[in-house]
Amino acid sequence: MLDPIVTFFVRIFNAIGRGIGLFVAWLFWPFLAAHGWYMRRTWLVRGPIAIFLLLLVGFYAYFIWQTQVWTNFNPSFIDTYNLSARKVPAGAELPAAAGETAKKCQSSAVVDVVADLTDVNVNQNAWISSMLLYRLGFFGVDWDHTPFLDNKASFQRGVNQAVRRTAVELVDSLGRMRGTSGINNTLQNARGNIQFDEYSWYFGLDPFGPKTPTPSYYRAAVESFRAFNRELTNCTATFDSRADNLLDFVDRISGDLGNTAAILRDRSENFNAGWFDTRADDRFWFAYGQLYGYYAILSAAQADFSQVITERNLVPLWNDTLLQFRSALRIRPAIISNGREDGWIMPTHLATMGFYILRARSSLVEVRSVLDR
Structure with missing residues (x-):
């Protein structure tokens, strides 16, 4: 009596096996056909093709390595600055040491931090967003629309967003005496370079022709930031550490974080694909990079x-x-999920990150209100 049942299941599994076999054959047929065509060619044809394929594999291996290895990623890196040892605010004259005649002024910790954040992005790591294979995408699909190899790029752009915002404030208010001095040219150069397009490679189509890649501009910005701090140390530049400047700076950071929180909320509310939301990871890591940068910048601003x-x-x-x-920076899930807020299988990392951003922003708003009294 069991024979018909056994025969039925045998047929089912045989059919499944044939289906899998046909799928595998369909999947690998182009490669097998290309291999057959390749083996029938002479070495005059096969040699250049082999070299091209080896170069392509090497480029992709290097690209994957750069996207997966995060050199000097450390949310606590600000601790190495020993900011508590600073006794005077930025720009103030330092007490003369024994035997010194030339006066010295306190450099800016904020400027040190934005220079170092950018240095880590473009000198200690490859700037992923302008790499050729990143620009080409995954078979023509933007890497940001895939679930892999875009996390580091998004994180770097988030950090860069914090640096850009700070560079604007340094030029417009912090690096000048309001109403009585002009814009500092060194900071102006830094701002111009750090605002450059994040995706530029050595060659572009719009406009058509060779270009200077993004990392070159950001490296120039690093040099300008450090040059300004040297000017500040020699008391030939200004850092205006007044309460109204700090109020405006905190207000701009608060507004920047509010914009990111709105982006996270929109993605969280309108797309609930859980682990299958291919844009959730880049939204999350951009926000994380922004918090990473602002945490260090605000720590430096305290000094x-x-x-x-x-x-x-x-x-x-x-x-x-x-x-x-700091609490927000402890959230580092292996796989980013954008599930429903009332879901019980897939977590909602975007909503969680949005909550932490709004909590940090609320504290900044409170700081601003105290400064405004």
């Missing part, structure tokens, strides 16, 4: 504006704000 923060009794609130950022 640069130490006098204002102490006089306004902001130390506890400022430290709590930094703790909010």
Whole structure:
């Protein structure tokens, strides 16, 4: 009596096996056909093709390596600056050491941080967004629309967003005495270079022709930031560490984070594909990079504006704000999921990151309100 049942299941499995075999044959047929064509050619044809394929494999191996290895990624890197040892705010004259005649001024920790963040992005790591294979995409599909090999690029762009915002504030207010001095040319050069297109390679189509790649501009920005700090140390530049400048700086950062929170909310509310949302990872890692950059920048700002923060009794609130950022940086899931907020199988990492961003932004708004009194 069991024979018909056994025969039925045998037929089912045989059919499944034939289906898998046909699928594999269909999948590999172009490669087998190309291999057959290749083997029938002479070495005059086969040689250049073999060299091209080896170069292509090498390029992809290098590209994959660069996207997966994050050199000097450390959310706590700001601790190495020993900012608590700074006794005067940025731009203030330092007490003369024994035997010194030339006066020295305190350099800016914020400028040090934005220079170092950019240095890590383009000198200690490859700038992924302008690499040729990143620009070509995955068989013509933008890497940002795939679930892999785009996380580091998104993180770098998030960090760069924080640096860009800070560069604007340095030029417009922090690096000049408001109303009585012009724009610092060194900072202006840094801002111009750091605002350059993030995707430029050595050659482009719009406009058509050779180009200077993105990393070259960002390296020039690093040099300009460091040159400004040398000017500041020699007391030939200005860092205006007034309360209203700090208020405006905090306000701009708060607005920038609010925009990112809105992007995360839109993706979280309108796309609930869980682990299959191919844009969730780049949204998440852009936000993470932005928080990574702002955490270090705000930590440095505490040293640069130490006098204002102490006089306004902001130390506890400022430290709590930094703790909010630090808490967000502890979220590093292996796979980013954009599930429903009431789901029970797939988590919702975008909503979680959005929550932490809004909590950090709320602390910044409170800091601003204290400065505005």
